[in-house]
Amino acid sequence: MPARIIDGQAVAKRIRSEIGGAADDYVKRTGAMPGLGVVLVGDDPASAMYVRMKRRACERVGIRSEAQILPAASTQQEVEDAVRGFNEDPAIHGILAQLPLPDHIDEEAVLSQISLAKDVDGIHPVNIGRLGMRGREPSFTPATPTGVMILIDETGVPVEGAQAVVIGRSNIVGLPVALMLTNANATVTICHSRSRDLPAVVKGADIVVAAVGRAEFVKGDWLKAGAVVIDVGSNSVPDETSEKGYRYVGDVAFESARQVAGYITKVPGGVGPMTITMLLANTLKAAQRIADIKQ
Numbered sequence: 110m111p112a113r114i115i116d117g118q119a120v121a122k123r124i125r126s127e128i129g130g131a132a133d134d135y136v137k138r139t140g141a142m143p144g145l146g147v148v149l150v151g152d153d154p155a156s157a158m159y160v161r162m163k164r165r166a167c168e169r170v171g172i173r174s175e176a177q178i179l180p181a182a183s184t185q186q187e188v189e190d191a192v193r194g195f196n197e198d199p200a201i202h203g204i205l206a207q208l209p210l211p212d213h214i215d216e217e218a219v220l221s222q223i224s225l226a227k228d229v230d231g232i233h234p235v236n237i238g239r240l241g242m243r244g245r246e247p248s249f250t251p252a253t254p255t256g257v258m259i260l261i262d263e264t265g266v267p268v269e270g271a272q273a274v275v276i277g278r279s280n281i282v283g284l285p286v287a288l289m290l291t292n293a294n295a296t297v298t299i300c301h302s303r304s305r306d307l308p309a310v311v312k313g314a315d316i317v318v319a320a321v322g323r324a325e326f327v328k329g330d331w332l333k334a335g336a337v338v339i340d341v342g343s344n345s346v347p348d349e350t351s352e353k354g355y356r357y358v359g360d361v362a363f364e365s366a367r368q369v370a371g372y373i374t375k376v377p378g379g380v381g382p383m384t385i386t387m388l389l390a391n392t393l394k395a396a397q398r399i400a401d402i403k404q
């Protein structure tokens with residue numbers, strides 16, 4: 110039987126509607142909207158597009174968004190000042206530095222400037238450190254990995270005791286997903302570009318998270334029958350049949366994988382819609398926490 114599709118679009122829509130309701134309640138309670146501050150440096154079209162998408166998503170659920178758009182040649186000081194400005198702005202409850210930053214900017218130094226209470230992207234080094242330490246709670250967990258965990262939860266397949274394989278160890282996806290799966294009591298294997306015999310490693314997994322950045326990299330015959338497969342990848346490939354001349358595919362060869370997996374996400378329509386939704390959820394949470402403290 111082909112795998113059941115985990116519909117990220119539907120899950121995201123449900124959660125966004127809950128966020129919209131809670132944002133209305135927040136306005137009634139405080140007289141102001143929750144606010145997200147975005148720092149964008151340079152003119153990378155993909156980054157500009159992500160920032161526009163985030164702004165539209167904010168508007169739809171009743172979160173105010175404000176962008177500081179800085180030229181590519183900005184200095185370290187100017188970028189950090191933009192972050193510090195949002196830290197001090199009481200109308201801004203969450204701060205996001207759109208990555209990647211230009212090469213001459215020290216990314217860690219910029220992220221470290223974000224107030225922990227406003228780190229709605231969950232990638233302040235202290236928050237990532239807390240995620241990896243037993244008995245510590247990060248202020249926020251990163252958006253894409255949190256979305257991945259919710260999609261796994263949707264399947265009803267227990268994470269506790271499961272064998273999980275995460276392919277990819279990036280700071281924003283692979284590593285935090287692996288930490289979150291470990292915290293949920295899975296037995297986790299992290300694979301990367303130097304891992305040997307990936308198909309054999311993946312074959313042992315009840316849960317597979319692919320965050321590689323290579324089109325259709327994970328093949329169906331690598332998978333254990335019935336596995337939960339979460340495809341984080343978003344790769345554009347040429348497609349003459351599409352108006353744009355390209356389409357997006359994941360890191361998993363979907364057609365072969367769905368014949369073997371128990372549950373699988375699609376690309377697009379899987380993890381993607383969850384990422385922005387989790388950013389909205391964290392921004393609302395940040396605003397609510399700040400309001401609770403003031404009361």
Ligand code: NAP
Pocket residue numbers: 253276277278279280281282283300301302303304307320321322323341342343344380381384
């Ligand atoms: P990244 O920073 O490029 O990391 C890719 C990871 O894959 C690295 O850890 C790398 O290993 C590993 N890798 C590369 N080639 C491999 C191979 N042949 N075998 C095993 N591992 C290999 O990418 P990322 O930022 O994590 O993103 C991963 C994918 O997710 C991309 O397609 C990206 O577009 C997508 N993404 C989607 C969302 C969303 O919201 N849907 C959000 C973020 C990212 P090394 O560490 O050894 O180099």
